[in-house]
Amino acid sequence: MGKSYRIKDIALLSGVSTGTVDRILHHRGKVSAEAQQKVEKVLKEIDYHPNMIARSLALKKPYRLIALIPKYESGSYWDKVNQGIEKAKKEFFNYPIEIEQYCFDQYDQESFDALLPEIMPRNYQGFIISTQFQERVRKLCMDLDQRNIPYVFIDDYINNTNCLAFYGTHSFESGYLAGRLLYEQIKPTDSIALFRIIQKKEDPENNRSQRENGFRDYLHKNKYNGRIIPIHLYSKEMEKNEHILESFCHEHPEIVTGVIFNSKAHAISSFFHRKSWIFKLIGYDAIDANIEHLQNGDITHLIGQRPESQGFYSVRALFRYLLFEEIPERVNYMPIDILVKENIQFYKNYL
Amino acid sequence: MGKSYRIKDIALLSGVSTGTVDRILHHRGKVSAEAQQKVEKVLKEIDYHPNMIARSLALKKPYRLIALIPKYESGSYWDKVNQGIEKAKKEFFNYPIEIEQYCFDQYDQESFDALLPEIMPRNYQGFIISTQFQERVRKLCMDLDQRNIPYVFIDDYINNTNCLAFYGTHSFESGYLAGRLLYEQIKPTDSIALFRIIQKKEDPENNRSQRENGFRDYLHKNKYNGRIIPIHLYSKEMEKNEHILESFCHEHPEIVTGVIFNSKAHAISSFFHRKSWIFKLIGYDAIDANIEHLQNGDITHLIGQRPESQGFYSVRALFRYLLFEEIPERVNYMPIDILVKENIQFYKNYL
DNA sequence: CAAGGAAGTGTGTCCGAACACAATATCCTT
DNA sequence: AAGGATATTGTGTTCGGACACACTTCCTTG
Secondary structure, eight states: OOOOOOHHHHHHHHTSOHHHHHHHHTTOOOOOHHHHHHHHHHHHHHTOOOOHHHHHHHOOSOEEEEEEEEOOOTTSHHHHHHHHHHHHHHHTTTSOEEEEEEEEOTTOHHHHHHHHHHHTTSOOSEEEEEOSSHHHHHHHHHHHHHHTOOEEEESSOOSSSOOSEEEEOOHHHHHHHHHHHHHTTSOTTOOEEEEEEEOTTOOTTOHHHHHHHHHHHHHHHTTOOSOEEEEEEESSOHHHHHHHHHHHHHHOTTOOEEEESSSOHHHHHHHHHHTTOOOEEEEEOOOHHHHHHHHTTSSSEEEEOOHHHHHHHHHHHHHHHHHHOOOOOSEEEOOOEEEOTTTGGGOOSOO | OOOOOOHHHHHHHHTSOHHHHHHHHTTOOOOOHHHHHHHHHHHHHHTOOOOHHHHHHHOOSOEEEEEEEEOOOTTSHHHHHHHHHHHHHHHTTTSOEEEEEEEEOTTOHHHHHHHHHHHTTSOOSEEEEEOSSHHHHHHHHHHHHHHTOOEEEEESOOSSSOOSEEEEOOHHHHHHHHHHHHHTTSOTTOOEEEEEEEOTTOOTTOHHHHHHHHHHHHHHHTTOOSOEEEEEEESSOHHHHHHHHHHHHHHOTTOOEEEESSSOHHHHHHHHHHTTOOOEEEEEOOOHHHHHHHHTTSSSEEEEOOHHHHHHHHHHHHHHHHHHOOOOOSEEEOOOEEEOTTTGGGOOSOO
């Protein structure tokens, strides 16, 4: 463990003043080629690492981050992401970081567009972007690239961008896992209900459809021989959904299992619960409403995506990049958690 | 967001010097009751939070922690715990923390005893203790209590101690979960092999036996009607084990499923693999050897305990207590992860 | 009643880096 | 050669808190 060098030491070793060393370290220019060389040589020799504590103390102005994520209600998926962000704030309370949140309607691209003109002129050093609207995000990224502002993706990875990092789960593989979890509960000829929520302007590459692909892939590879029956529901009109489900039950009285690739499993399971229809349902995300139904047995499995961790690590990546110039791993697929009645009680609060 | 106050401000507001404020903040004594009162009043009024950056800069001497954990080989369970500790070191590299590791043989209480005289006289401010030998640990704790040194338990909680925190999984519940995972793969009358590794001086309350209790409890509650057949193996004599397993197979040619409550599942599964005997095995811990067998299908489920997180959070708790006087949650049951072929690839490296 | 000690208080330096600004060197005019 | 502009370089202060040390009281005790 070598002793640590200070700016002052470097100055001494290379025969210049601390001011010059500072200028070189921060690429502020106004340094002669000669001094530059001498200092750089010393820097290399001693493998200098600045004392970040001292730096943060001297540095007054806070780093400002923007988080651009979907609106959320308490207990929902994006609320958990937000909790992760808040946790990061606390974790780094020592350091001068500010996070401003801008929320859009994840079912309405225009609400996303509407935010940009408000955000862009503001002053900030980093960006967290939730990637529901890939094409829009692409444009935003080009803008940020030009201004040399680092950004982190959350939820879904977008190719051919210069994002600093990405945190999310592998949609296809999580669907594949859902396939296994469901298939081992049924016979190869049983029908499977596949619940979908209709959205306008659906991105064809969205994570729900990729999960579905993975799901179907698993069944296909394992010689599933039954029918997968899609049911289309609406995101808001609950009475309408009730009717759709009712008539679905009439048409398919034999069906006892299903899957849904978003976090609305609780809506489905509560329907079957009310009908006292024993139904094996697999859903996504350990949000409060789903947890309740998992605990009372109306949902058999949930697939967890560690939303808090996603939020936390997004902030952390930007923070460490800005303060310590640390480059994070770029693509970070988070663990895909299997949650059942028996382990859900312990699933919380760890990042 | 109120502006932040400095020691100097407090001194000014309460009409004393910064030195006095310092003495009060750090309970160093030598302060008149009058000054004490005045300052405390101001402290309360402004809800003072010291600037930790400045504190760490000013503080030169590092905090020294002792980690007392079992010996480990690369890729083993305690190696993962160690990785978590290392991660914590990196995470807090800014702050002056040193961790010294002392390792004992987890199957040999005397090796634990032998370490203590070496450790105790040393100078340290915190202690991480792995709780294999409860009675010995109890004694150690009393000693530490007297000297007012905080300590954290890892692995298993011990009642009636003043530990700062505990990080581990709930053994009984994890066994209960294992019960479910196994039971849903078999019929209520199928026999189940239960592999145990013999240990001398077994603590009757050890986590393996509690896992077994949970396991049996699940089966019992769910009307399991078959036989649970224990097989006793040795921790080191592998040829002997081979024989035992061979004769076990002869005696019970019908058996196709089993469980083991420590991290040696790979030893069992490789035996059945060599015999091309299709066997459903549930084990504990995502250590390298087990992961391999999970991936090729010789183990059906692993129960993960987040050893890295346990190591990481143990250090973190002590660190934050010492530096920030932050009192952590005392009993922390970590998530119990269900790991299968389909999600193991993503299970790593997140704390 | 003076010396000695303890209790209580304030001052000043340090931690290591950032940055504003002062100071010096260099070069070009005229 | 003096004056001015520009390119470099060095100095000093600041960030907020920790701690060593010196200083002041006040109370013992011989």
